[in-house]
Amino acid sequence: MQSGGYKFIVVKADKIDLDVRTQISEIFAEGFTQWLGYFSKDKNIIAKAFAHMFVLDQFYVAIANDKVAGMTACTDGKTLSVRLNKKELRKHLGFFKGSMARIFLKKEFESPFENFPPNTGSIEFVGTAPDFRGQGAASQIIQHIFENTPYNDYVIEEVADTNTPAMKLYKKLGFEEYKRKPIPEKMAKKNGINNLLSLKYVKK
Structure with missing residues (x-):
């Protein structure tokens, strides 16, 4: 699929011979x-500390020029897309912060989600590499998920109301807000986020 000069190939993350993790x-x-x-405020340390946690068979990636341009997980709401390992976290963040x-x-x-509806996919950890932002990687992955997974509905839980690019993308793809969770005032002041929004897409 051509977009912004890049030809993205969307595949399951466990099916590609690159250093996907x-x-x-x-x-x-x-992100x-x-x-x-x-x-840690150091992105490299965060990347190393959390690299172990991704359950690759739950992730889809967009590939361009042998690089991962974007990623998204899609689960059935019961299967985990990430698993944290205390030893790995302590190794990179130190004993206290790792714990x-x-x-x-x-x-x-x-x-796990409580009372997660049947025939629904949970879209999680949507992200695009800085070099590929605005090129359509995330929307192509999500479209691929719509076309290649068996669910009737899809939900995205807890998107920050200040995350304008993400909200714009999800609305363009046909997601609609169905729930909002206010953030406690103290945290809202610190993060600048007022509400976490839950969105839903229903296949036509």
Whole structure:
């Protein structure tokens, strides 16, 4: 598929012979460092600390010029897309912060959804490498997921209301907001985020 001069090939992350894990962890670090600043403000350290956690058979990647341009996980709402390893976290973040990361992020990343509806896919960890932003990588991955997974509906949980590029992309793809969760005032002041939005796409 041609977009912005790049021909992206979308594949499952466990089916490609590249160092996918390193590259998707760099994309993750780029997109999530503002959330993970307590553990380290260094994107390289964040990338190394979390590279182990991705369950590659739950991820799709867009490839261009032998590089990972974007990534997205799609699960059935029960299967985990990431698994945290305390030893790995401690190795890169130090004993205390590595232990804290495991405690705090296990709840955030590894809690299964309650009452997750049947025939629904959960879209998670959408990210694009800086060099490929605005080229259509994320939208091509999500379109590929729509066309190649068996679900009728898809949800994206807890998108920050300040994440304008992401919201613009999801709305363009046909997602609609169905729930919003206000952020506690103290955290809202710190992060500048007021609400976390949940979005849903229903196949026509």
